[in-house]
Amino acid sequence: MTPLLAFDTSTxxxxxxxxxxxxxxxxxxxxxxxxxxxxxxxxVDLLREARIELGDLAAIAFGQGPGAFTGLRTACAVAQGLALGAGKPVVPIDSLLAVAEDAREGATRLRVAVAMDARIEEIYAGEYVYxxxxxxxxxxPLLTNAAALSARWRAEPPEVVAGSALAAFGAALDTGAARRVPGAQPRAAGMLALARRRLESGGALDAALALPVYLRDKVAQTVDERAAARAAKASRP
Structure with a gap:
C-alpha cells in the first residue's frame, strides 16, 4: 500500500x-x-520516523474545514507547497467528517451530529451517517448557533453528538438523550482511512485545487461584540 500523509489545523x-x-x-x-x-x-520528523520521502507518498490529505480561518489557510498552503514540490495530488477532507470518524469508536453503523465551537457565539455543524x-x-456543514441547533435536534434527536461545542456551550446545547463525545477532534490518524477511500474512488485533486471551506466571511469581533460574547458565556449554566 502506497504511503499516505494527512494533517489538520482547523482547530x-x-x-x-x-x-x-x-x-x-x-x-x-x-x-x-x-x-x-x-x-x-x-x-519532516514524522516522515523521517516512518523512513519515507515525500516522493514516496500516494497523495497528501488535509483538513479543508470548516474551522479556524488561519488554521485553514495554513493547512491549504502546506498541502499545496508539499504536493507541488513532490508532484503529488491532494485529497481534501471535510474537517467535521474527521470529527465524526474520531467519535465512531469502531461502530459499524452510526449517525453522528458534529458541533464544533466556531467562536463569536456560533457553531460549525454537520451530520454524517456511517x-x-x-x-x-x-x-x-453550516454555520449556526446553539438555539437553532438545539431546536433542530429536538425535532430530529441525534444518536451521537460530537465536538468541542459541547464543552463550549454546555447546557445551552440541548442534546436530549444523545451520547455525547465532547473530546472528538479532527485527528489525522482517522483522516487516513477517509483519504484512502476517497483516493481509491478517484477523489484526488491537482495541488492547485487545495482550497479551504470557509463558512464565515467575518473573522474578528468588535470590542462591543467581544464584551457581549463574554457576557453570554458567563451567563451559561
Whole structure:
C-alpha cells in the first residue's frame, strides 16, 4: 500500500499522521496560532520516523474545514507547497467528517451530529451517517448557533453528538438523550482511512485545487461584540 500523509489545523489541535508499510504514525499536539510554524518541521520528523520521502507518498490529505480561518489557510498552503514540490495530488477532507470518524469508536453503523465551537457565539455543524464501511453526508456543514441547533435536534434527536461545542456551550446545547463525545477532534490518524477511500474512488485533486471551506466571511469581533460574547458565556449554566 502506497504511503499516505494527512494533517489538520482547523482547530487548536495540530494533528499529523503517516501511513506506511501497514503502520500508522501519528502526532497530536497543541497548534492554534503556532501551527504555521510547527507543522512543516513536525511533518519532516514524522516522515523521517516512518523512513519515507515525500516522493514516496500516494497523495497528501488535509483538513479543508470548516474551522479556524488561519488554521485553514495554513493547512491549504502546506498541502499545496508539499504536493507541488513532490508532484503529488491532494485529497481534501471535510474537517467535521474527521470529527465524526474520531467519535465512531469502531461502530459499524452510526449517525453522528458534529458541533464544533466556531467562536463569536456560533457553531460549525454537520451530520454524517456511517454504514457498510463508508460515510455519507446527511447534513452538509453550516454555520449556526446553539438555539437553532438545539431546536433542530429536538425535532430530529441525534444518536451521537460530537465536538468541542459541547464543552463550549454546555447546557445551552440541548442534546436530549444523545451520547455525547465532547473530546472528538479532527485527528489525522482517522483522516487516513477517509483519504484512502476517497483516493481509491478517484477523489484526488491537482495541488492547485487545495482550497479551504470557509463558512464565515467575518473573522474578528468588535470590542462591543467581544464584551457581549463574554457576557453570554458567563451567563451559561
Amino acid at each position: 487548536e489541535l495540530l494533528s499529523i499522521a503517516v501511513e506506511a508499510d501497514g503502520r500508522i504514525l501519528a502526532r497530536d499536539e497543541p497548534g492554534g496560532p503556532r501551527a504555521s510554524a510547527l507543522i512543516v518541521p513536525a511533518i 454504514g457498510d464501511g463508508v460515510w455519507a453526508v446527511a447534513r452538509a
